[in-house]
Amino acid sequence: MAILLENASVVTLNATKPILEARQILIDDGTIAQVGRKIHTEGTPITKRIDCSGMIVMPGLVNAHCHLTEILQKSFRDNMRMEIWRGYRATTEDLAKLTAAEIGTAAELACSEMLKNGVTAVVDHFSTRPGLSVDKMEAVLGAFEKTGIRGMLVPSLRDQDFIRLATQSNGRKSAKQTAPEPWREEVLTVLARLRRTRSHCGMMLGPSSPMNCSDALLREVVNVAEQFDLGIHTHLLETRLQSWAAHQIYKKPLCVHLARIGFLSSRLSTAHSVWLDDREIDLLASSGASAVHNPASNLKLGSGIAPVAKLKSRGVNVALGTDGGDTSDSYSIFEQMRLAAYLSRVVAEDPTNWITAAEALRMGTVNSAQAVPAWRGKIGMIRSGYCADLILLKPSLRLRPLRDVVHQLVFCEGGQSVHTVIVAGKVVVEGGDFTQVDENSLIRRVEPISRKMHRLYSRIKKVPDRSQKITRELYKKALAAKGLPVRFLTK
Amino acid sequence: MAILLENASVVTLNATKPILEARQILIDDGTIAQVGRKIHTEGTPITKRIDCSGMIVMPGLVNAHCHLTEILQKSFRDNMRMEIWRGYRATTEDLAKLTAAEIGTAAELACSEMLKNGVTAVVDHFSTRPGLSVDKMEAVLGAFEKTGIRGMLVPSLRDQDFIRLATQSNGRKSAKQTAPEPWREEVLTVLARLRRTRSHCGMMLGPSSPMNCSDALLREVVNVAEQFDLGIHTHLLETRLQSWAAHQIYKKPLCVHLARIGFLSSRLSTAHSVWLDDREIDLLASSGASAVHNPASNLKLGSGIAPVAKLKSRGVNVALGTDGGDTSDSYSIFEQMRLAAYLSRVVAEDPTNWITAAEALRMGTVNSAQAVPAWRGKIGMIRSGYCADLILLKPSLRLRPLRDVVHQLVFCEGGQSVHTVIVAGKVVVEGGDFTQVDENSLIRRVEPISRKMHRLYSRIKKVPDRSQKITRELYKKALAAKGLPVRFLTK
Incomplete structure (x- = not known):
């Protein structure tokens, strides 16, 4: 199944040109086949086109x-x-x-x-x-x-x-x-x-x-x-x-x-x-x-x-x-x-x-x-030959005004903008919804397991445990020890 | 306009009972009129009922x-x-x-x-x-x-x-x-x-x-x-x-x-x-x-x-x-x-x-x-007599499994769960959408102002500014000064 992404603003991870505007991305057989302004798709039957206008396309x-x-x-x-x-x-x-x-x-x-x-x-x-x-x-x-x-x-x-x-x-x-x-x-x-x-x-x-x-x-x-x-x-x-x-x-x-x-x-x-x-x-x-x-x-x-x-x-x-x-x-x-x-x-x-x-x-x-x-060299970037693992973001209000995409993805994004997720060329989230997972059924299945564990934990947390006392005493020693690197503020 | 919230899990900020289950909240004239299991609404014509089943109601x-x-x-x-x-x-x-x-x-x-x-x-x-x-x-x-x-x-x-x-x-x-x-x-x-x-x-x-x-x-x-x-x-x-x-x-x-x-x-x-x-x-x-x-x-x-x-x-x-x-x-x-x-x-x-x-x-x-x-004493809590500023959260996957609501609101929530927002008794966000703001029009109005400012900034950032050099030199002095409190790690 080949997918063609069109009108994409692509995050390159490249220092000099971090964003490429108006690109097409051809995904074929789980792989990014081509990235370009106008790419050749002859010989590749496109089964799905996604218009990425107004969206940010970045590596998963x-x-x-x-x-x-x-x-x-x-x-x-x-x-x-x-x-x-x-x-x-x-x-x-x-x-x-x-x-x-x-x-x-x-x-x-x-x-x-x-x-x-x-x-x-x-x-x-x-x-x-x-x-x-x-x-x-x-x-x-x-x-x-x-x-x-x-x-x-x-x-x-x-x-x-x-x-x-x-x-x-x-x-x-x-x-x-x-x-x-x-x-x-x-x-x-x-x-x-x-x-x-x-x-x-x-x-x-x-x-x-x-x-x-x-x-x-x-x-x-x-x-x-x-x-x-x-x-x-x-x-x-x-x-x-x-x-x-x-x-x-x-x-x-x-x-x-x-x-x-x-x-x-x-x-x-x-x-x-x-x-x-x-x-x-x-x-x-x-x-x-x-x-x-x-x-x-x-x-x-x-x-x-x-x-x-x-x-x-x-x-x-x-x-x-x-x-x-x-x-x-x-x-x-x-x-x-x-x-x-x-x-x-x-x-x-x-x-x-x-x-x-x-x-x-x-x-x-x-x-x-x-x-x-x-x-290595297979995922983590949007580049031809890499696996097609990428995400499409529809900027939420937290990304507005949108000036420096890379800056804002790191410092502003809370996950709200994630719109479409593609892994190995397969769309697994589309418009914010799963294509494979039944979310409600999953929650129904998982809650009782967690509840059961919480009951067990509630029981043990009441019992004093000798090993904790030992650990606390060792910590005192460790905190007092000299010559270790400094990795937090003391006072 | 009076609003009745029903079947609410209410975040109290109270240490011994942080969550009250299955509560009703009556909002009248911008104020939280009553909070209880089954409250009396006689004499208050309810203009809106919100079923909060499965939702968390917390102070804004x-x-x-x-x-x-x-x-x-x-x-x-x-x-x-x-x-x-x-x-x-x-x-x-x-x-x-x-x-x-x-x-x-x-x-x-x-x-x-x-x-x-x-x-x-x-x-x-x-x-x-x-x-x-x-x-x-x-x-x-x-x-x-x-x-x-x-x-x-x-x-x-x-x-x-x-x-x-x-x-x-x-x-x-x-x-x-x-x-x-x-x-x-x-x-x-x-x-x-x-x-x-x-x-x-x-x-x-x-x-x-x-x-x-x-x-x-x-x-x-x-x-x-x-x-x-x-x-x-x-x-x-x-x-x-x-x-x-x-x-x-x-x-x-x-x-x-x-x-x-x-x-x-x-x-x-x-x-x-x-x-x-x-x-x-x-x-x-x-x-x-x-x-x-x-x-x-x-x-x-x-x-x-x-x-x-x-x-x-x-x-x-x-x-x-x-x-x-x-x-x-x-x-x-x-x-x-x-x-x-x-x-x-x-x-x-x-x-x-x-x-x-x-x-x-x-x-x-x-x-x-x-x-x-x-x-003071008017907002920040869900309590009768306080202003009706509160939010309804529909737990997103990031809050699952849902065991300790307060813990999870602080350590897991990214904003995705915010469903309904009420300020002074008025619903201003409903189902994740604004009731008063036209989001797209707002973005269209704001982007050019920010773009104009960015053009101005791009011009000044190229010009070396004497005051920056002075500030950097003062920072060196400040970093070297003794007797100040310790508020970051040095090395």
Whole structure:
């Protein structure tokens, strides 16, 4: 099915000519075949024409780090630091024992929310309790298919607990490791199916965080990734507590250790990346790894402000992610772009180092695509040969008067302008409505699952938990520790 | 005209019972007459019934500090500190010589954008170049009337220039003062008309900033305010440069000086209030003045993070404002609430001091109403006897699953859910559409004015301006100065 977009104002992400007016875009077989003033469509039977007069056509936004299933726990908690928050989340999930169908429904809702807000591709760092299974992974992939989003499934892996390691006086060498869950066979089973069916979705490998994995597991991940040509995705130094723990465990900066065992490479993208020091930033840069900035989540959990301007200036590709629906509460990349630009200005350096609107827009599109090996050079821009993942915006009042489109998409847009969404050449949102998803039925299916989890959470939140006390005491130590980078204001 | 809302989930702003389910709300003669499970409507002929099943009914949001006309320069500039930004804005306005009609059109657009995003009351700190006139003030008031928003017009006053004063070695006593523009007669003419016609809109007095006003002018403002029972609104210590300049001019903390001349009182609200020190915060608190937090604008211009948690804990009423459309780019109080909660977490204190969703919601409604003497105890809550300023939200996907309404309104809502807006008992937005404003015609009228201004700006931005160099050098001094509060991260 070929689609011809006409009279389009196209966002190029090009610094010198950010907007091309009055363009035609030919979409054929899921790909952007041509972009031009008057293009040749001979030999391509056009099945659909869309008049884009008065609309803005931009690349679909890419969410380079999130957790879809967490949407079920949206708004359960507030005012807790990350580790305590995550403890509650995990325990609630343990008790809920979500079925594959429930996981699929949650993922469907998160993907739908994203599509309506202009996100066309998503990396789901998928952790599930009690453990990975083929049917649960297939449920997430099913949600990608049902909603039509381009999805990358990244099952989370771990075989140790960094807090236990950091607080053991005898160090990590003698630490008892949790037996790694079996994962290789399950992951490879699903991967084989994806490749056989030539799905437009894919998989990467996702150590939960390097500190929650033994070196043996990290090495195995690198080997499997090389063998099957997969990307690797992980959390990295999200909080002050992690930063403190890394020094306890490794007696050197974490990334120095990771470089030594061969974990850093251009296959890798690292979520959060808040507490890296200058040496670690340079190691990330020279390895070709990408950092994924999650501003809303870092703000909500008081984790600190990632050194984005510094990461960029040293040459690290910086992508954007929303993180999970119970930390940043929504899955909007428009908001992450705005926050990324804003937060760069809290660091009182020279204004020429502040993240501009154009840079933020690149972070939310082409840079985020760049963080995923399978998407590099294929999505995130409107250019012939690229996949046809794009969105049409009908400017809402918030974009008026409309002078500098790029500036206004980043600093003004709340999602209201998203009119039509195309993924892999398929129209999945049209005139603000889904073409594949029955929104009301989806809400009816998802609400009881979330309600059930909230009942479970209400029960556990009343019981004092010893691990929280330990975490709070460790935080005091971490906040008092000297020599760590500065990532938030103290007083 | 009496309106009966039925089956409403009402947001109370009450800590113990934040939501009341299945309520009726009777609106009569612009006022909330009754709220209850089953209320008596005998003797009140109901002219309109609205079934609110599945909707959230909350108080209209209140924008306690903004500049409406600045919407014409939305997106003109990026990556400049406040003083340089403002210089460009003022010069562009000087060249544009806006007519009263153009000012009215701009104000109409800003008010319309706000209404569609749930803001029902706004304080316009109105500065106009070359000067105040009755017809320009009436044009803004006309925009309030046309769109139906509740508006407070605050003409900006000044008679000196703080940068000149701060850089003069002989201090402020001998500084040449600009002759104050005549303002008393014009302001009182408009005020008399407002009171005669019993308009639901009003006026306050608005010294641009205390440092831009002589003590004589500030004293005159206090006298006129007392005589006519008016509120006073001003900018206060927005940037590091201002903080530095205040110490040069007054040789003591600015608020100590203001307290001494009788400027601090419960009539006063102070926009920004970023660079106050602890003593000044206590003076503000004991005077009963309100601080207006403008997080988006402070972020965009790199002005620093206001000490909101501290202001609150010392007892200052903290309101929210968007500031102008060319600094924070949009007029969304939903966004300001979210940013207020987020930014409180960049200050790495105890999480129990972080601004919660419930606190942020109070800041954007009842606290903002509290900052305006004429609105105290009259708007910002859904309670019988209050003005009927409220909004009905039909939860968009971003609010799903819907568990904690208050949490989600603050952390998830982008404005998409706003369905019906009622101001002073009048439905001004219904089903997402205006009842009084012709949106397309408004856009057609406003775009050429903004385009004309952009042409003027494009000309001046090419010419190097000596004052910018001076400002940059002063910033270096201000950044290097010791003893100022810490309001952003340095490195």
